[in-house]
Amino acid sequence: MEGQNTTQELTVQQAPAQTKSKNTVWRQLRKNKLSFFGLLVIVFFLLLAVFGPWIAPYPEDAGSNTKIEERLQSPSTEHWFGTDDMGRDIFSRVVIGTRVSLLVGVVAIFITMCIGIPLGAIAGYYGGKLDECVMRITDVFLAFPYLILAMAIAVILKPGLYSAMVAISLTWWPYYTRLVRGQALSLRNQSFVHAAKMMGAKNSHIIFRHILPNCIGPIIVNASLDMGLIILATASLGFIGVGAQPPMAEWGLMISTGREFFMTAPWMTFFPGLAIFLTVLGFNLLGDGLRDILDPQSRPR
Amino acid sequence: MQEKEMQTKPVLQVKGLKKYFEKKSMRGRVISSLKAVDDISFDVYPGESFGIVGESGCGKSTTAMMLSGLYSLTDGTITFNGVDISDFSNKAVKEERKKIQMVFQDPAASLNPRMKVRATLMEPFVIQGIKVDESKIDELLEIVGLSAAYKDRYPHELSGGQKQRIGVARALAMDPQVIILDEPTSALDVNVQAQIINLLEQIKEQKNLSYVLISHDLSVVKTVCRRVAVMYLGKIVEQGPVDEIFAAPKHPYTKALFSNIPVLDDEKREKIILEGDVPSPSKIPSGCRFHPRCWKAQEICKNEQPQMRDTGNGCCAACHFVEE
Numbered sequence: 001m002e003g004q005n006t007t008q009e010l011t012v013q014q015a016p017a018q019t020k021s022k023n024t025v026w027r028q029l030r031k032n033k034l035s036f037f038g039l040l041v042i043v044f045f046l047l048l049a050v051f052g053p054w055i056a057p058y059p060e061d062a063g064s065n066t067k068i069e070e071r072l073q074s075p076s077t078e079h080w081f082g083t084d085d086m087g088r089d090i091f092s093r094v095v096i097g098t099r100v101s102l103l104v105g106v107v108a109i110f111i112t113m114c115i116g117i118p119l120g121a122i123a124g125y126y127g128g129k130l131d132e133c134v135m136r137i138t139d140v141f142l143a144f145p146y147l148i149l150a151m152a153i154a155v156i157l158k159p160g161l162y163s164a165m166v167a168i169s170l171t172w173w174p175y176y177t178r179l180v181r182g183q184a185l186s187l188r189n190q191s192f193v194h195a196a197k198m199m200g201a202k203n204s205h206i207i208f209r210h211i212l213p214n215c216i217g218p219i220i221v222n223a224s225l226d227m228g229l230i231i232l233a234t235a236s237l238g239f240i241g242v243g244a245q246p247p248m249a250e251w252g253l254m255i256s257t258g259r260e261f262f263m264t265a266p267w268m269t270f271f272p273g274l275a276i277f278l279t280v281l282g283f284n285l286l287g288d289g290l291r292d293i294l295d296p297q298s299r300p301r
Numbered sequence: 302m303q304e305k306e307m308q309t310k311p312v313l314q315v316k317g318l319k320k321y322f323e324k325k326s327m328r329g330r331v332i333s334s335l336k337a338v339d340d341i342s343f344d345v346y347p348g349e350s351f352g353i354v355g356e357s358g359c360g361k362s363t364t365a366m367m368l369s370g371l372y373s374l375t376d377g378t379i380t381f382n383g384v385d386i387s388d389f390s391n392k393a394v395k396e397e398r399k400k401i402q403m404v405f406q407d408p409a410a411s412l413n414p415r416m417k418v419r420a421t422l423m424e425p426f427v428i429q430g431i432k433v434d435e436s437k438i439d440e441l442l443e444i445v446g447l448s449a450a451y452k453d454r455y456p457h458e459l460s461g462g463q464k465q466r467i468g469v470a471r472a473l474a475m476d477p478q479v480i481i482l483d484e485p486t487s488a489l490d491v492n493v494q495a496q497i498i499n500l501l502e503q504i505k506e507q508k509n510l511s512y513v514l515i516s517h518d519l520s521v522v523k524t525v526c527r528r529v530a531v532m533y534l535g536k537i538v539e540q541g542p543v544d545e546i547f548a549a550p551k552h553p554y555t556k557a558l559f560s561n562i563p564v565l566d567d568e569k570r571e572k573i574i575l576e577g578d579v580p581s582p583s584k585i586p587s588g589c590r591f592h593p594r595c596w597k598a599q600e601i602c603k604n605e606q607p608q609m610r611d612t613g614n615g616c617c618a619a620c621h622f623v624e625e
Binding site for chain 1: 369371395396402413421424428447448475
């Protein structure tokens with residue numbers, strides 16, 4: 001790569017043509033079959049989420065529609081996933097429920113990041129007593145199993161989908177604070193941060209230009225892995241009864257109502273469960289793949 | 302020429318510089334104290350390269366961090382162009398400090414991996430609120446011997462030597478008077494080292510800069526610097542013009558250090574191999590810090606700290622037995 005300028009004269013090194021493709025992340029993802037499969041699964045569910053009401057054969061079944069004569073039918077060509085205790089088409093409800101689950105995941109992750117990332121960056125960058133305070137607060141939150149804490153918060157906020165979302169965000173942010181804090185802690189001692197300081201850069205400049213952009217990789221990896229977990233947590237809250245309320249078409253809630261009819265109509269729990277399983281699996285596979293690509297420490301050399 | 306330069310005022314004056322890393326208990330009592338740099342003084346003149354050499358852990362990098370304002374001082378003063386810049390919480394001092402820039406040891410860590418070369422070189426101007434156009438970036442790249450096409454590269458698309466050139470260009474963007482070179486070549490291949498050294502020499506001539514070169518590579522110091530200070534355990538043990546010190550080191554530590562430089566007629570010379578390891582800076586020996594490893598050590602060395610003594614030809618050394 002270096003030019004042959006070992007002599008005293010200053011020869012200008014010419015840049016050889018760039019060979020690297022810009023879409024390296026995309027290319028590497030294509031190569032990793034498992035995570036590409038994960039991505040396909042997620043894309044599939046995203047399409048369901050967007051076009052759900054048009055795909056579902058009985059979109060009116062999303063709410064409290066009752067067709068007593070059709071209740072508890074087993075899967076057939078008419079009702080692919082069977083019907084539930086109110087006679088509603090489970091396939092339609094699973095498809096329409098995708099939007100709820102994905103939306104909760106995205107919004108909860110967004111709120112989580114909004115709280116967690118700034119706190120982590122500030123704690124890690126400034127260090128000292130501020131860091132100590134923030135970290136002890138995260139310790140308090142992390143001392144409880146997240147589901148128990150989320151349940152408590154959701155109950156206090158009045159059970160419902162929105163409180164479930166808020167409850168999950170409020171229990172989840174410490175993980176992001178810790179992640180970003182750790183990154184910031186090591187980044188603030190990097191020479192390029194020192195150089196910026198010597199140029200008289202403000203702290204805000206350093207945080208926004210140097211610290212945060214270099215945290216993005218691990219944040220994306222974590223977010224994609226957490227999407228699955230958060231969807232699972234929302235379903236769990238729905239199942240317990242402190243999340244989505246009937247008659248909403250929400251996977252966790254659907255499993256919860258199906259529980260009573262488990263012996264006679266197992267399809268009521270099986271298909272929403274399958275949907276949860278597939279989305280969580282998709283996000284986990286994608287997250288694992290992204291970790292290999294974006295996190296240089298785990299990258300095979 | 303040496304005489305003339307010495308008459309001018311030093312651009313950088315360091316007096317009694319100290320850095321202790323102290324661990325305090327909850328009540329504020331000092332539990333342990335690590336004396337990384339303990340009372341060092343030196344002057345750097347305009348257009349001069351001043352070298353600081355020593356083993357790893359002798360405090361030379363800490364000194365660089367203090368000069369660059371990244372560490373606060375425990376004690377002592379740093380005077381730059383006649384202005385005391387020791388207290389850098391002061392705003393005016395912050396402005397003044399911008400004329401001291403640094404080139405870092407690890408070229409990979411010295412560039413933000415998410416910023417293209419263009420953004421890296423633009424940054425000094427952005428921070429200062431100066432509007433410049435692309436031609437300024439091209440100009441900086443040209444000074445460090447890179448073509449303008451490099452500005453669209455990310456650091457991972459550059460070689461180690463190229464990254465270091467960008468590091469130099471970034472320092473130059475601030476239009477500095479003094480550049481601190483913290484082991485600028487130790488992470489590079491030998492042939493690239495020579496290129497970077499040549500480049501630094503040329504730039505110094507062009508811009509009339511002063512360098513403070515921190516290195517453990519004695520041959521680099523010998524090529525680049527005019528005067529040198531040898532550090533051992535946070536103290537300067539010997540200081541003076543490079544030629545004098547390399548020709549006739551007076552302090553036993555310097556003698557030992559320089560006797561181990563590989564030369565072609567190696568057999569003719571006796572190597573001094575020191576016994577034992579460098580003591581920990583948190584448990585500094587009494588009296589002369591070097592006495593546990595010194596072959597000349599007497600009773601006085603254990604009890605009394607030697608003062609800097611003039612050894613002629615502009616050199617001075619801190620040893621009780623320099624006259625011998």
